[in-house]
Amino acid sequence: MRTNKNAGFFPGxxxxxxxxxxxFELSVPGRTGYSIPEDDLPDLPESVMPSGNLMRDDIPGMPxxxxxDIVRHYTRLSTWNYSIDHGFYPLGSCTMKYNPKVNDRTVxxxxxxxxxxxxPPKHAQGALRxxxxxxxxxxxxxxxxxxxLQPSAGAQGELxxxxxxxxxHESRGDRDRSxxxxxxxxxxxxxxxxxxxxxxxxxxxxxxDGCIDLEELQSQLNDHVAAIMLTNPNTLGIFEKxxxxxxxxxxxxxxxIYMDGANLNALMGIVKPGQLGADILHINLHKTxxxxxxxxxxxxxxxxxxAALEPFLPIPRVxxxxxxxxxxxxxxxxxxxxxxxxxxxxxxxxxxxxxxxxGAAGLREAAETAVINANYIRVKLREHYQIAYDxxxxxxxxxxxxxxxxxxxxxxxxxxxxxxxxxxxxxxxxPLIVKGALMIEPTETESIETIDQFIxxxxxxxxxxxxxxxxxxxxxxxxxxxxxxxxxxARNPILRWTPDLNFPSQPD
Amino acid sequence: xxxxxxxxxxxxxxxxxxxxxxTGAIGITHYAQDQLGDVVFVELPEIGKKLEKNDxxxxxxxxxxxxxxxxxxxxxxxAINELIEKQADILNSDPHGEGWMIKxxxxxxxxxSDLMDKAAYLAFLEELE
Numbered sequence: 001m002r003t004n005k006n007a008g009f010f011p012g013x014x015x016x017x018x019x020x021x022x023x024f025e026l027s028v029p030g031r032t033g034y035s036i037p038e039d040d041l042p043d044l045p046e047s048v049m050p051s052g053n054l055m056r057d058d059i060p061g062m063p064x065x066x067x068x069d070i071v072r073h074y075t076r077l078s079t080w081n082y083s084i085d086h087g088f089y090p091l092g093s094c095t096m097k098y099n100p101k102v103n104d105r106t107v108x109x110x111x112x113x114x115x116x117x118x119x120p121p122k123h124a125q126g127a128l129r130x131x132x133x134x135x136x137x138x139x140x141x142x143x144x145x146x147x148x149l150q151p152s153a154g155a156q157g158e159l160x161x162x163x164x165x166x167x168x169h170e171s172r173g174d175r176d177r178s179x180x181x182x183x184x185x186x187x188x189x190x191x192x193x194x195x196x197x198x199x200x201x202x203x204x205x206x207x208x209d210g211c212i213d214l215e216e217l218q219s220q221l222n223d224h225v226a227a228i229m230l231t232n233p234n235t236l237g238i239f240e241k242x243x244x245x246x247x248x249x250x251x252x253x254x255x256x257i258y259m260d261g262a263n264l265n266a267l268m269g270i271v272k273p274g275q276l277g278a279d280i281l282h283i284n285l286h287k288t289x290x291x292x293x294x295x296x297x298x299x300x301x302x303x304x305x306x307a308a309l310e311p312f313l314p315i316p317r318v319x320x321x322x323x324x325x326x327x328x329x330x331x332x333x334x335x336x337x338x339x340x341x342x343x344x345x346x347x348x349x350x351x352x353x354x355x356x357x358x359g360a361a362g363l364r365e366a367a368e369t370a371v372i373n374a375n376y377i378r379v380k381l382r383e384h385y386q387i388a389y390d391x392x393x394x395x396x397x398x399x400x401x402x403x404x405x406x407x408x409x410x411x412x413x414x415x416x417x418x419x420x421x422x423x424x425x426x427x428x429x430x431p432l433i434v435k436g437a438l439m440i441e442p443t444e445t446e447s448i449e450t451i452d453q454f455i456x457x458x459x460x461x462x463x464x465x466x467x468x469x470x471x472x473x474x475x476x477x478x479x480x481x482x483x484x485x486x487x488x489x490a491r492n493p494i495l496r497w498t499p500d501l502n503f504p505s506q507p508d
Numbered sequence: 509x510x511x512x513x514x515x516x517x518x519x520x521x522x523x524x525x526x527x528x529x530x531t532g533a534i535g536i537t538h539y540a541q542d543q544l545g546d547v548v549f550v551e552l553p554e555i556g557k558k559l560e561k562n563d564x565x566x567x568x569x570x571x572x573x574x575x576x577x578x579x580x581x582x583x584x585x586x587a588i589n590e591l592i593e594k595q596a597d598i599l600n601s602d603p604h605g606e607g608w609m610i611k612x613x614x615x616x617x618x619x620x621s622d623l624m625d626k627a628a629y630l631a632f633l634e635e636l637e
Contacts, residue, residue, distance in 0.1 A: 188574075412572075429572040435543065486571045490548035491596065 010457055011087055012422025012478055020076045023063045024497050033067035080480055082424055088450050092396045092427035092439025093235055095265045095287035102357060103290060103350035112349050117341040121326050128325035131342065132318050134352045142281050143272025144304035148314045149348055150339040154262055157282030157301030158193035161258050163335045164280065164305065164312040165227045166197060168256065171333060177226035183212055185236055185431045187262060190229045199226060206433060210236040210389040212246055221253040231260040232276065233394035235431040237374065247277020256280065264288045266371055266395035269364030280305050289351035300347040314338045369444035370395040373451060377440055380455045384462040388434040396441035398434055409465040409472050411436040416483060417475035421457035509538040511630065512604055516623035519632065523604065524580040524623060527611065531586065535608045536568060536577060536599065539633055544570035547599040552588040552609060559583065561619050566609055568599065581619040583612035
């Protein structure tokens with residue numbers, strides 16, 4: 001029998017949370033954090049000084065504070081932050097898995113950390129080898145033939161893919177393919193990337209099972225369709241069971257299959273997207289391969305393709321000849337360069353470290369555990385919260401607020417209240433096809449004790465829905481800042497501090 | 509909420525009202541604004557633009573989501589509601605009146621034959637619940 005040491009408490013508590021004004025408001029005229037000797041150099045002749053309007057005596061508006069002021073200021077602000085290193089972060093569709101510290105250790109090795117991007121390849125063989133090997137691993141995982149590591153995020157990967165699709169069709173003289181089909185459950189970046197690449201998008205309405213409706217797909221297929229963008233598992237956390245059939249249908253109509261790999265964490269080591277018929281796949285290293293995410297650092301969205309699309313990959317490509325690595329710019333059909341130099345190299349080193357430290361079996365186990373964790377939450381909470389599409393899910397499960405609506409409590413209230421219990425709220429109101437969606441993705445890195453704690457918090461919130469709905473409308477009540485007026489903030493955003501700015505005081 | 513009887517309604521929750529034989533007004537329904545929550549931003553097309561039925565004519569952004577608005581029938585944009593560009597909350601408070609979005613010169617009124625009347629739209633909403 002399993003005993004749970006955490007059974008009695010939640011991580012959220014009233015701690016020593018210090019108030020902190022803006023750095024500008026801490027400023028006292030004349031206060032400094034340094035002491036340097038008087039300037040005893042003779043004045044330079046005016047002829048060598050910059051001309052008048054470039055010269056000034058002081059820098060207006062810069063905060064004047066002491067060293068201890070500034071250290072405390074940023075240290076205090078850092079305690080208001082919340083990250084995966086603080087606690088559970090079930091932000092659906094974002095795969096907020098823990099980022100192992102060994103990733104940061106390898107990227108700090110001087111040979112990687114101090115490498116200048118203009119160093120000649122013969123002096124950067126280790127870095128090039130790492131990029132080549134990472135590419136090989138990602139090709140193996142995706143079941144595709146070639147790869148670029150350049151794109152700096154998923155959405156840039158999508159744009160790279162769409163530009164390659166355009167180049168592919170045009171190279172075949174097939175110039176009338178201007179439409180990309182996108183399911184209504186897709187990430188919003190999909191239609192945006194298509195539009196930026198010059199395509200028009202058509203929305204595919206999902207069927208009652210949350211998957212693509214094959215009849216609807218067939219009715220939209222014609223010789224103007226350039227591609228379909230497919231997310232698998234889709235944003236409902238459901239595996240597109242007809243993926244291979246969809247691929248055949250689109251291929252028969254002359255279109256390509258772009259697979260959004262945002263949810264690759266559910267498939268990694270189990271299913272190769274290439275074998276599902278994907279021609280192009282982007283991979284979010286910052287999701288699936290445990291590199292920092294969101295405010296934590298830049299992302300990386302490598303794009304893998306099959307042999308037919310290889311000539312269009314961005315340049316330069318890292319190539320291997322015997323045991324020597326080099327950059328190949330001689331790819332006349334390439335769409336060009338998508339990123340200065342070679343992509344976000346530090347992220348690539350971390351992802352490489354993750355893959356090497358997990359091994360093939362470890363990656364598969366991560367995917368399996370992520371799926372089991374999501375299903376555990378789905379089953380434990382189904383009595384309390386309605387499930388939008390109640391069936392075995394993949395790496396995330398989607399609830400709605402229909403049970404709680406009867407008591408006047410909405411998804412927003414539930415999410416806000418979770419903060420009082422010490423958890424980052426899940427993704428809410430996405431995917432758009434689920435009314436009042438709560439999209440929970442636990443990932444594989446959470447212990448059963450943490451997940452049980454989260455489940456108990458959710459059950460407690462459901463109980464409060466009936467006993468004290470007003471409390472939920474006010475939540476969060478334990479955080480430094482209480483319920484914010486998001487509507488006012490969106491309608492009248494104040495984006496920059498000015499000396500005469502008067503904030504309405506925050507009610508406590 | 510009162511759904512006017514002289515409006516016609518689309519499955520995407522736009523309403524259409526004939527002004528005279530060749531022009532009409534378009535907006536989003538009470539149900540649409542209620543689902544979106546507080547509207548914070550509205551994007552409207554340029555006057556003079558010609559759009560086909562089902563083309564996107566605008567975007568409504570709320571604290572929850574940003575959604576496209578679709579033409580219930582083809583036509584040329586002859587007016588936009590500048591008031592809601594400045595005061596988006598009117599879309600919440602009066603979606604069927606002051607919160608109209610665009611006025612159009614329509615090509616072919618028959619294109620509106622697939623739109624629902626009040627009774628059919630209310631039944632459609634019932635189905636969604």
